[in-house]
Amino acid sequence: MIELQQPLLVDSREPELIFKLFEELKIPTKLETLTVGDVQYKETLIFERKEISDFYGSMLSGRLSEQLLALASVPMPFLVIVGSMKQWKEKLALHDIKFQPNEELCYGQISSTILRYGIQVLWLPDDETYCTIVAKICQKFDEEKMAKPNRIRVQYQSRDKRVDRLAVLLGIPVPVMDRLMKRFRSPRMIFAVSTAELMKTEGVGEVTAKKIRAFWDTEISS
Secondary structure, eight states: OOOOSSOEEEETTSOHHHHHHHHHTTOOEEEEOOSSOSEEETTTEEEEEEEHHHHHHHHHHTHHHHHHHHHTTSSEEEEEEESOHHHHHHHHHHTTOOOOOOHHHHHHHHHHHHHTTOOEEEEESSHHHHHHHHHHHHHHHHTTTTSOOOOOOOOOOOSSHHHHHHHHHHTOOHHHHHHHHHHHSSHHHHHHSOHHHHTTSTTOOHHHHHHHHHHIIIIIOO
């Protein structure tokens, strides 16, 4: 069961079905005349819902650009497209309408919405899914699950155990040591080449190259 701390503010111009679906989910709603978006939660989450035909039509008319600019001004904007392109085409054919939407144009607009406006886009199959996803996002927002996940650092280990030992001895990263071994084939060859030659290996700068040479000169040669 989805529980929210506050009612969803739903634009009064939304279809009655949307209110009914939220009611079935036991999500409290409050009727408002919203200036931006169709659903608002805590003045932070704003959802603009568009059926695929409306999305395409507003894109061609230029109205979508104005709506996206307004939507981009809120803290966390979402553009939600409802319905599939296939279903829309079937509906057009059923009514003997010859118009065929340009799918590439549609996909290009979605990409621009994400990249240029910084708006998250959801393309969902139906209004039932739309209402459920909106409610779940708001629930996660209440739970403050907004932080980015921590990256898990995986320790790099080479198959060649000599690489691991040399990396520890020289104090350089294992991946760099691995590249040196693959290039020069053996520890002896690594220590035999010049500093300039060592620096041709990715990840080996002047400091690392001199460190390798110094280790050979002080620890091995002596």
